Amino acid sequence: MREAFLDADIFWDQFPDIVTRAARNTLIFTALAFAIGFGLALVLAMMRLSPLRPYRWFASVWIEVFRGLPALITIIAIGFAMPIALDFRVPGIYGPGSVALGIVYSAYMAETIRAGVEAVPRAQVEAARSLGMTAFRSMVSIVLPQAFRIIIPPLTNELVALIKDTSLLYVLGTTAATIEITQYSRKAMLDTFNITPLVAAAVVYLAITIPMTRAVGLLERRNRRAR
Amino acid sequence: MPADHVPADHVPAGQPVIEVEDLRKQFGALEVLRGVSLTVQPREVVCIIGPSGSGKSTLLRCVNRLEEPTAGSIHIEGEDILDPDCEIDLVRRKIGMVFQAFNLFPHLTVLGNCTIAQRKVLRRSRADAEEQARAMLARVGLADKVDEHPVRLSGGQQQRVAIARALCMGPDMMLFDEVTSALDPELVGEVLASMRQLAEDGMTMLVVTHEMGFARRVADRVVFMDDGVIVEEGPPQQVLDAPREARTRRFLQQVGERESP
Numbered sequence: 374m375r376e377a378f379l380d381a382d383i384f385w386d387q388f389p390d391i392v393t394r395a396a397r398n399t400l401i402f403t404a405l406a407f408a409i410g411f412g413l414a415l416v417l418a419m420m421r422l423s424p425l426r427p428y429r430w431f432a433s434v435w436i437e438v439f440r441g442l443p444a445l446i447t448i449i450a451i452g453f454a455m456p457i458a459l460d461f462r463v464p465g466i467y468g469p470g471s472v473a474l475g476i477v478y479s480a481y482m483a484e485t486i487r488a489g490v491e492a493v494p495r496a497q498v499e500a501a502r503s504l505g506m507t508a509f510r511s512m513v514s515i516v517l518p519q520a521f522r523i524i525i526p527p528l529t530n531e532l533v534a535l536i537k538d539t540s541l542l543y544v545l546g547t548t549a550a551t552i553e554i555t556q557y558s559r560k561a562m563l564d565t566f567n568i569t570p571l572v573a574a575a576v577v578y579l580a581i582t583i584p585m586t587r588a589v590g591l592l593e594r595r596n597r598r599a600r
Numbered sequence: 601m602p603a604d605h606v607p608a609d610h611v612p613a614g615q616p617v618i619e620v621e622d623l624r625k626q627f628g629a630l631e632v633l634r635g636v637s638l639t640v641q642p643r644e645v646v647c648i649i650g651p652s653g654s655g656k657s658t659l660l661r662c663v664n665r666l667e668e669p670t671a672g673s674i675h676i677e678g679e680d681i682l683d684p685d686c687e688i689d690l691v692r693r694k695i696g697m698v699f700q701a702f703n704l705f706p707h708l709t710v711l712g713n714c715t716i717a718q719r720k721v722l723r724r725s726r727a728d729a730e731e732q733a734r735a736m737l738a739r740v741g742l743a744d745k746v747d748e749h750p751v752r753l754s755g756g757q758q759q760r761v762a763i764a765r766a767l768c769m770g771p772d773m774m775l776f777d778e779v780t781s782a783l784d785p786e787l788v789g790e791v792l793a794s795m796r797q798l799a800e801d802g803m804t805m806l807v808v809t810h811e812m813g814f815a816r817r818v819a820d821r822v823v824f825m826d827d828g829v830i831v832e833e834g835p836p837q838q839v840l841d842a843p844r845e846a847r848t849r850r851f852l853q854q855v856g857e858r859e860s861p
Contacts, residue, residue: 494703496699496701496703497703497705499666499699499703500697500699500703500704500705500762501705501717502666502689502692503664503666503692503695503696503697503766504692504693504717504721504765504766504769505689505690505692505693505717505721505722505769506689506717506720506721507689510720510721514716514720515705515716518707519705519706519707522707
């Protein structure tokens with residue numbers, strides 16, 4: 374029983390490859406998808422808050438669709454359906470997976486950013502405008518910096534969820550170059566006929582997520598003290 | 601009126617700084633301003649008094665178009681600011697505004713509050729902006745608070761930072777919207793003292809206030825508003841001590857007279 378779940382030899386056999394290759398790929402997918410998702414989300418949030426109706430509609434439809442669909446469907450759509458239907462494949466070995474997850478998470482993050490912007494009192498905008506700032510400048514220099522402080526906790530949740538969701542990218546097929554933690558451990562499970570690699574994967578995930586949430590918590594407390 | 605009552609050099613002699621004509625503002629079915637006309641000359645200090653809901657804050661907020669009037673006209677130094685072609689962001693640089701709730705930027709230090717618009721709007725260098733900010737903060741007696749965050753300051757200090765922040769843009773006129781109403785009584789004096797100093801320095805000021813003592817000592821002219829119209833206006837002695845209108849008398853009796861610097 375103990376051997377099947379936690380065989381010390383098999384456990385340590387996973388290292389350092391599970392870190393240097395698998396965890397590295399997980400983090401690369403996460404970083405790329407977060408950057409893409411955050412950039413899209415920022416634009417979508419501004420569109421949702423826009424006085425212009427077509428912008429609001431476009432953003433609403435985008436958010437509803439990609440929040441409403443299972444992430445797997447979006448991943449398959451970007452990775453397989455789009456190259457077939459449109460004859461366009463996102464370039465790069467990390468490209469399709471990062472873009473697909475970026476799109477999925479842009480829907481969640483756009484709503485988070487919008488809520489943060491709406492939480493900044495209108496009086497802040499009035500003060501900024503009274504000093505001659507344009508609407509755009511008020512948003513960039515006054516509202517968004519305050520909004521980001523407000524949304525750090527929910528944004529951290531989304532980042533943690535994103536780290537874990539990179540495991541869904543297995544549906545796009547895995548090569549040795551792009552294999553991430555979950556898929557790496559599943560392959561090792563089959564090779565060793567033992568569940569221990571999965572335990573190693575769990576340890577690696579937690580070694581990433583726990584320090585990260587801790588660091589954000591610390592940052593947040595320091596922020597609050599400064600205010 | 602101050603002895604040195606001469607027009608500022610950038611404004612042609614005789615041209616009002618602020619000229620409001622037959623201004624109307626409706627919020628839904630509620631008509632808050634029902635035809636208000638008001639002129640402010642260079643270096644003049646005009647205090648607007650009146651019961652809450654009389655439209656005085658709305659009038660003030662229309663002057664820099666934080667509120668869009670329903671009808672009427674507003675000219676700032678001769679420019680029609682309700683013209684669709686008017687670049688309101690350029691006009692607002694000339695109009696400093698101080699709010700009841702201070703509205704300082706909480707994510708910035710005192711210095712940051714005073715420099716951000718200078719740098720982003722006027723494109724001043726950081727060094728120039730900071731020099732100006734320190735000078736204006738010294739003017740309101742807060743030279744030693746430059747690195748504090750606003751929440752660390754008392755209400756009176758925050759409001760003086762807000763005054764300095766507006767002054768940093770080098771405005772030709774200042775709007776004050778009940779700036780002492782949110783303050784503890786013992787903090788009111790320091791803010792009024794800064795405003796009085798500003799008036800003595802020749803700033804054109806339009807002040808919505810409940811401080812009758814301030815209006816009496818500092819204003820060149822007092823305007824009494826009620827129910828969306830100007831009921832009476834004139835020198836403070838006349839409006840405050842010998843009001844012609846029954847409505848003005850009633851209001852002054854109700855508020856009593858609060859003495860302050």
